[in-house]
Amino acid sequence: MSETTREPDARRLATEARDRVRFEEDALALSDQVYRVARHLVGSREEAEDLVQETYARAFRSWRSFTPGTNLRAWLLRILTNLNIDRGRRLQRQPDQQPLEEGDYFLYNKLEETSDGLPDEERVVQRLSQNDVVSALSEVPHDFRDVVVLVDIGDFTYADAAQILDIPVGTVMSRLHRGRRILKKAMAESAVGSES
Amino acid sequence: MCNCDECEQWMQPYMDRVLTDAERAEAETHLNECAYCRKRYRFEEHVRQFVRQAVVEPMPRELKQKLLELRTPLL
Numbered sequence: 001m002s003e004t005t006r007e008p009d010a011r012r013l014a015t016e017a018r019d020r021v022r023f024e025e026d027a028l029a030l031s032d033q034v035y036r037v038a039r040h041l042v043g044s045r046e047e048a049e050d051l052v053q054e055t056y057a058r059a060f061r062s063w064r065s066f067t068p069g070t071n072l073r074a075w076l077l078r079i080l081t082n083l084n085i086d087r088g089r090r091l092q093r094q095p096d097q098q099p100l101e102e103g104d105y106f107l108y109n110k111l112e113e114t115s116d117g118l119p120d121e122e123r124v125v126q127r128l129s130q131n132d133v134v135s136a137l138s139e140v141p142h143d144f145r146d147v148v149v150l151v152d153i154g155d156f157t158y159a160d161a162a163q164i165l166d167i168p169v170g171t172v173m174s175r176l177h178r179g180r181r182i183l184k185k186a187m188a189e190s191a192v193g194s195e196s
Numbered sequence: 197m198c199n200c201d202e203c204e205q206w207m208q209p210y211m212d213r214v215l216t217d218a219e220r221a222e223a224e225t226h227l228n229e230c231a232y233c234r235k236r237y238r239f240e241e242h243v244r245q246f247v248r249q250a251v252v253e254p255m256p257r258e259l260k261q262k263l264l265e266l267r268t269p270l271l
Binding site: 017020021024028031032035036039040045049052053056057060103104105107108128130133134137151152153158177180183184187 | 204207208212214236239240243244246247248250251252253254255256259260262263264266267268270
């Protein structure tokens with residue numbers, strides 16, 4: 001019998017307890033960032049809170065499956081997006097709903113059209129409230145919004161977002177591109193009205 | 197005067213820093229020379245920043261407490 005198999009149980013348990021505590025602390029230190037993303041992946045604050053709680057409960061149960069040294073924040077978000085899908089988000093989805101898209105400069109052009117001079121950056125802030133942006137973001141269909149939220153709000157790389165959502169990087173890029181356009185169109189409509 | 201309709205295509209990848217070095221250098225040279233694109237670039241950067249700041253909601257304190265309670269109790 002080798003030395004390792006005879007390692008005293010007490011010592012093994014102590015090491016494991018220490019690793020587990022460290023894992024839990026590391027995960028909790030990321031909770032603000034996890035919540036920030038969760039808040040905009042789902043429709044309401046209540047849903048986001050439930051989802052984050054469930055995510056942490058599951059993460060703490062299956063902490064052994066996390067590989068130390070890899071991206072813990074991405075690992076937590078992977079759990080979170082899976083739980084979100086399990087919760088029946090697929091049922092809510094309307095796959096045929098493909099909003100009309102405008103170009104990348106739509107928001108700029110729209111502001112330019114409706115302002116006296118050229119739109120400077122400050123005008124965006126003047127015309128759009130925080131609520132306008134939140135509601136514009138919620139208008140972006142799930143598939144596109146997930147990617148925009150992970151990359152533009154969560155600061156994940158394309159590769160991390162691909163792993164979290166279990167989709168190819170190319171799909172992340174195309175959804176991000178379209179999602180941003182949809183978002184800017186919704187923002188433009190909030191800023192200048194959708195009458196035209 | 198350049199035809200800047202095409203610039204719209206690299207603007208987002210440029211901002212995401214995913215262009216190759218050569219493409220990036222080309223984009224930067226163009227941005228230095230073209231006021232039309234420079235203005236749009238600044239605007240797009242500003243919009244991104246604005247969105248990021250606008251959507252941040254602080255995590256509710258009760259939620260933080262609930263997460264702490266999920267920790268495995270120490271023996």
